[in-house]
Amino acid sequence: AQSVTQLGSHVSVSEGALxxxxxxxxxxxxxxxxxxxxxxxxxxxxxxxxTSAATLVKGINGFEAEFKKSETSFHLTKPSAxxxxxxxxxxxxxxxxxxxxxxxxxxxxxxxxxx
Amino acid sequence: DAGITQSPRHKVTETGTPVTLRCxxxxxxxxxxxxxxxxxxxxxxxxxxxxxxxxDKGEVSDGYSVSRSKTEDFLLTLESATSSQxxxxxxxxxxxxxxGYTFGSGTRLTVV
Numbered sequence: 374a375q376s377v378t379q380l381g382s383h384v385s386v387s388e389g390a391l392x393x394x395x396x397x398x399x400x401x402x403x404x405x406x407x408x409x410x411x412x413x414x415x416x417x418x419x420x421x422x423x424t425s426a427a428t429l430v431k432g433i434n435g436f437e438a439e440f441k442k443s444e445t446s447f448h449l450t451k452p453s454a455x456x457x458x459x460x461x462x463x464x465x466x467x468x469x470x471x472x473x474x475x476x477x478x479x480x481x482x483x484x485x486x487x488x
Numbered sequence: 489d490a491g492i493t494q495s496p497r498h499k500v501t502e503t504g505t506p507v508t509l510r511c512x513x514x515x516x517x518x519x520x521x522x523x524x525x526x527x528x529x530x531x532x533x534x535x536x537x538x539x540x541x542x543x544d545k546g547e548v549s550d551g552y553s554v555s556r557s558k559t560e561d562f563l564l565t566l567e568s569a570t571s572s573q574x575x576x577x578x579x580x581x582x583x584x585x586x587x588g589y590t591f592g593s594g595t596r597l598t599v600v
Contacts, residue, residue: 382528407588416492416578416591417531463530473519473538474582475546476589480530 377406377447377464379479387487392436392451394482396464399445405467406447407476408438412460420462423447434458459486491515492592494579500598507566509595511579513559519582520562521589522546522554524575531578537562569599 380395398404405424409417421432428440434457438449449462464479493512501507511520519538523531523546533546535554543554551573553565566573576596580589 409589414594416593417580417589418591419588422588472542472544473536475521475533475536476580477533477547478523478531480528 376477377466377479379462379464379482381482382480383483383485385485385487386454388456389453392449392454392458392484394449394462394464394484396438396447396449396479397445398447398464398466400466405474406438406440407465407467408432408436408447408449409463409465409478410434410460411463411481417463420449454484454486456486456488459484492579492581492590494577494592494595496595497593498596500600501569503570503599504568507569507597509564509566509577509579509597511562511564511592513562513579513581515581515583515590516559517581517583517590518559519584520556521580521582522552522562522564523578523580524548524573525578525594526575534564534577566597569597571599573597574599 377398407422408420411417421430423440431437436451461481465476467474491514495510521536522534525531532548537543537556555563576594578594579592
């Protein structure tokens with residue numbers, strides 16, 4: 374079975390500080406991994422995805438994530454937080470079946486940016 | 489996303505009544521999905537479709553049914569609404585395997 378665990382349901386950082394949101398996955402095969410962001414009262418937007426090419430993946434808005442197989446992790450980082458980064462972030466893994474791929478999401482991490 | 493429209497955006501209904509939520513896409517994506525979002529649970533897959541008239545259950549399908557009679561539309565029906573189905577429902581589409589979902593703006597459903 375494939376699943377993801379997001380450590381920390383709430384993270385607070387100061388504006389300009391490093392953002393680190395943690396995601397660990399469990400998968401019996403090499404996974405496809407994704408990070409999504411959700412702003413209040415909106416749907417989810419794709420930030421970045423890992424599909425077994427480069428292990429360091431760059432996404433939108435200055436975010437990046439590194440796939441570490443030895444640690445089964447796919448943590449999301451941004452060097453310098455901006456007020457506009459305040460949102461909920463979801464890690465997701467895709468599961469293959471004979472009817473296509475289904476995505477399974479973590480429980481989310483709410484990021485607060487303190488001025 | 490402008491290519492996916494969910495209707496209604498908000499609905500309040502009474503326990504025991506049937507409710508249908510609609511997802512309409514103009515992306516011509518093959519795959520469509522219904523998720524519910526609840527605090528502490530993230531998003532959980534209800535049902536999905538891998539083509540016209542081709543659907544399958546997700547992890548929380550009890551009490552829900554779906555239909556897809558054409559590529560553009562994916563309907564989610566709560567057969568007899570219960571308070572535990574109060575949630576925000578999101579539709580998503582996928583162009584191809586592992587490409588990444590595109591999400592609608594959600595439907596906030598309250599069952600009283």
